[in-house]
Structure formats: structure tokens, C-alpha cells
Amino acid sequence: MSGPVRLLVLGESQRGDDGAPAAAMRLLRRSALRGVDVRRCPALEVDALLDGGPFVIVDAVRGPEPGTIVEQPLGAVAALPADPSGSTHALPLPAVLTLAAALRRRPLEGRFVGVAGERFGWGQDLSPAVRAALPVLAASIDRALAGEVERCA
């Protein structure tokens, strides 16, 4: 552990459910963010992971039933196969995590918290299932932050 917990809020608020992490941030208790280094990142760049940590990374995901909350240690996410159909202008999340770990020469500490989205098209509207899941997503972020802060203490 080398510093305060860094919360990386991923996603683009103008691409439907990709904005869920930012929307959930508005529901977080202010006290949950005390001492936390909060950064908004439309896409995760490896630079954000090269120093500091542990990390809590929040993003929307595809696959599970819309609104499902997904929580994993970062090491488990890094081990996932990269989805080749994702953005071709940015490395997929598992690759960014693996690259960062290789450059740091040690595994990344922290947790991933995701919410399964339904649509990622134009517009700021969230799908009903994702909107309904926001309080649970916020509680999951809160819990992940508390866990990492406690481990840092």
C-alpha cells in the first residue's frame, strides 16, 4: 500500500448506461469519500494506475442481466480475456490492469465494482434496470472504499 485509496470513475455520461458510475457517485455519502483520491476517466489510461493505490475502479459492463452489480478483486479482472469487440482506440480494462501491474512490477491492489448496462448508445438516459440499481451500486462503491481504506490503515 503506498497512498490514499484512489477511486477511478470510468464511463462517458453521454453514452447511456456508460454514465451509471457517474450517476452513482451522486448518491454516495460524502463521508465515504473522505481521504479518497477521486478521478473521473471516460476511458481508463494506464497512467492513472502507475502510482498510488490501492484502487477502486467503477465502470459499466456488458454481459450479465442489466442492473446486476459485479464486484471483483482487480487481480481477477486483469485475468479476464480481453473482449476484442470493445473500443479499438483504447486498451480493454484487463489489458490496462495487466500492463500497469507489469510496469509497477507487482499486482494492483483494490477492487472493481461494475454495473451491467443494457444500452450504450447516444444520450444521457439510463435504462430502467440500471437506474433502479444505482442505490445498490453506490452502496457497493461505499463498501469497497471502506474495505480498502481499512486495509490501508
Place this chain on the structure above:
Amino acid sequence: MHGGEGRGAAGAGATIERRFDVGQLTRVEGEGSLRLRVRGGVVVEARLAIFEAPRYFERLVVGRRPDDVLDIVARICGICPVAYQMSAVHAFEALYRVDVDPAVRTLRRLLYCGEWIESHALHVYLLHAPDFLGFESVVALAQADRGAVERGLALKKTGNAIVALLGGRPIHPVSVRVGGFSRAPRPREMAALRPALEAAVEQALETVRWVAGLPTPDLRQVARLVALRHPDDYPMNEGRIVSSDGLDLPATDWEAAFREEQVEGTNALHARTLDGGAYLVGPAARVTLAGDRLHPLAAEALAATGLAGEIRVNPYRSIVARAVELVHAAAEARDIVADYRAPETALAAWRARPGTAAWATEAPRGLLFHRYEIDERGRVAEARIVPPTSQNQAAIEEALVTVAPGVLDLPEETAQTRIEQLVRSYDPCISCATHFLELTVEREP
């Protein structure tokens, strides 16, 4: 690659056809695939197919004012948005006869330097270098040579910082306007870039030494080269369109020598010379046709490699040309920042007029031509955008025909790697190339 014997007719003398498909090319910008058909040891079809959905940007800008167009075309690409803005803004300013402040001209070169640095660093280190060293990806490269990847990421970060300062943000910048910039940086903001740029010059020089020593396949593929050439500067925003076989045109007149054509099975148009020939744009073309305009540090670095001649004929050596341009862009950016004086007029006045606005600039991947027909209301009536990848596609396919017979007997995985490495040598930006599909809607009564 999923190779397999085709279902040729059985029996003696029957020709066996083998088909090799790479369903999804990786480590290129955008979504494309590759197909080779080989009959009797001869490649009968080499097709770089682009299946990323068409994006219709040329239609999206119709009815828009020029300043709107600058923001819209920046969205064509997350890697080279500045290029789209530069070709468009120079086209409009040429039509409107806008007299921009010389300091604005310099700032635009700096903005382009930032984009070249981030784009070239991304391609050299994250996309292309792993091929030469037998690594599956940059992750494996980082595990074996952390310093190299850190150097690449540091360069990319410096390029992004330049674009962010001048353009307001590192991706899809918003400050470019017809007549100049909506805001010019303050001298102290520019001064803050100096340490990173000093380091970037050294990192770029090290990059040239590194890529020049990479094990590189032999290949001789003499292509017709096309690039801008300027009397004083290494080509970015200004110059004439020249070629290795004597073409010499104003930057407004791309259509006098080239045409686009629809090719079955791909969502991008192919560009060819009017006589149907393939040609190559990009770093290898620029270094060959305008190498005498390189920054002295870049020229020296190129000479030290002894590879100028090979860059001309071996597409795999484009990585060296790209690295040399990293030195050029970093050194020119450093010099501009060191001498910076804010423009007296960041935004010159202009008045719209009807007519044809056309211009070509040098995107990181090569010549980028824009033409807009402007109507009496000062709005776009028609647009044509020809990106470098569309122009290189025919040359890529020709090179594949040359290379394929020599690799098809290798183990499949090795053959695939070699072929993909060749495609990546051209740094194709497939996302840029997919907004050209002509949409025809047939309506039945």
C-alpha cells in the same frame, strides 16, 4: 488465423484453394479483417476488409457552418482529431482568404506536433514494436522491457499534454476556429511544457536507436509515394502534393490526380491515382519525399540509422520513419515552446463566401484531404473527406500479395503474425476510413 484447405475438386491435377482468414485484426485502430485466397501457390485475392460500421460524417456536416464542422470532424478519430480539424480549417481559410497571425500558424504546427507525438508513440510502442520482438502484446513487452514501454507512455503523455493545452482537452480538442484559436495559451502555461519536451527529445532519439535495431523481415515493395512538400518546413499544414514519380499539385487539388472507388466487401472507399495505381502516404513517404526538411536532430538520427534507403522500399521499416518523426515533432515542439510569444490576434475576422473549400494536411498516418462546397448561406452543401487509410488500402493489399507466398508455408500462427505485422506497418486507422460508404436507399412503390 483460421486456415484451411478449400473444397477444390478432388482428383489428380485439381487445384487446391486455401483460404486464410483473420477474422479480427488486433492492434490496429478500428475493426477490420483480412482475407487471402491462394490457388496453386499464387495469391488470387488479398482483401483488407473494413467492417466497422459506416459513420456518415460527410453527411453529418451538410447544412453546418464551418466552425461547427471543425468540432464535428474532430470526432472522426480519437487518435488524430487535430488532423481533421487542420485540413478543414485550412480549407475554409483558403476559401475565405483569412489572414491568420503568424503566431497562430506556429501554434497550429505545435498542435500537430502534439498529435504526431501521441499517435506515433502509441503506434510504435503499444501496437507495432511487440511484433518485431515476438511478443503477443505490449503487456508482454512491458514484462520483458519495462523501460521501453515507460518511454513510450511518457512520450504519449507529452503529446497529449500539448494537445490538451492548445486544444482544451487531449482528445477531440475544441479550440480550433476559422481564423485562429478560441484561446491562445499564456506564456507561463507554455513554459510548463518545457521539461517534458526536453525529455521527449531524448526519449524520441532513444526510440530511433531502439527501433532501428529491431529484427526486421526483408521485403522489397516499391510503392509510389505521395506526401506534401513545403519549401521551408517539414510538411504538416502546408505544402504542395508531390509524389515519387513527379506529381506536383497545390494542396487544394488532390482530385486532379486521385479518385476514390467503392470496393465490394468493405465499408471504406479505396483511393487510387486516376490511372488506377496504388500509392503510399504516411511517415515513410514523408521521410523519403521531404527528409531534407526534417529538424536537424531528426535528420541526424535518421542518418545514424543508415536506413533511409530501406525505409523507401521495406514497409516493415516504417516504424523507423515514425520514430524519426517523433524526434522531429518533439524537437520542433520544444523549439516553438522555447520561443513562444502569444499571438497578437488569436482569432482573425473572416466573412463566409460561397465556393469550394479544399485542402490537404499531413495526418500522422499520411495525407488527409478535405473538400467542402459552401453555399450562399455560408453552410456546407457537400463534403468529401479522404483519410490516409483509404489511400493506403490498395498499397497494403499489393504488399500482402507480395508477402503472402513467402509465409504461407510457415506454421499458421507464425504466418498470421507476419501478415498482421505487415498490415500494422501501415498503421491503418480503420475507424477513420469508414465514413465514406455511399448510402443508396431503394424504395419500392
